[in-house]
Amino acid sequence: MTFTKKNDEAVSPVIGVILMVAITVILAAVIAAFVFGMAGNISKTKVIAATAQKPTATVISVTYQGGQDATSFMGANVTVTDSAATPGTITYSVAKNSMGWLSPSVGNSITATDTTAYGAKSHVTVTANFNDGTQQVILDTFL
Numbered sequence: 001m002t003f004t005k006k007n008d009e010a011v012s013p014v015i016g017v018i019l020m021v022a023i024t025v026i027l028a029a030v031i032a033a034f035v036f037g038m039a040g041n042i043s044k045t046k047v048i049a050a051t052a053q054k055p056t057a058t059v060i061s062v063t064y065q066g067g068q069d070a071t072s073f074m075g076a077n078v079t080v081t082d083s084a085a086t087p088g089t090i091t092y093s094v095a096k097n098s099m100g101w102l103s104p105s106v107g108n109s110i111t112a113t114d115t116t117a118y119g120a121k122s123h124v125t126v127t128a129n130f131n132d133g134t135q136q137v138i139l140d141t142f143l
Contacts, residue, residue, distance in 0.1 A: 057117035066106040081123040
């Protein structure tokens with residue numbers, strides 16, 4: 001009796017290579033869709049700053065510090081939240097060329113004055129408005 005040997009060994013490696021290439025292409029497509037889809041939602045962060053201090057119990061002073069994007073600065077909203085203050089949350093809208101932030105120049109300050117003393121933890125938030133319509137929090141602190 002004679003046995004003839006069939007050459008079936010080449011089928012399995014070829015199918016394996018095709019499957020590995022297909023898996024690689026699918027993974028690359030999924031990763032590319034994820035990465036490029038997320039990049040569209042990122043906006044440019046503006047570089048501008050403000051500082052706050054509490055010189056007395058009834059006054060909080062916010063000072064404009066400028067930054068590289070100062071030319072696009074159009075104004076800010078200063079919010080002071082304090083459980084001891086009256087009415088509890090005080091918001092000041094500061095437009096460019098008004099209420100102390102003239103030009104605006106570095107070092108100009110505005111003050112938030114309350115009739116009662118601010119508590120031990122006053123939450124001060126300054127949100128800047130820019131000429132492209134965007135807003136950005138430039139200061140978020142407790143005094």
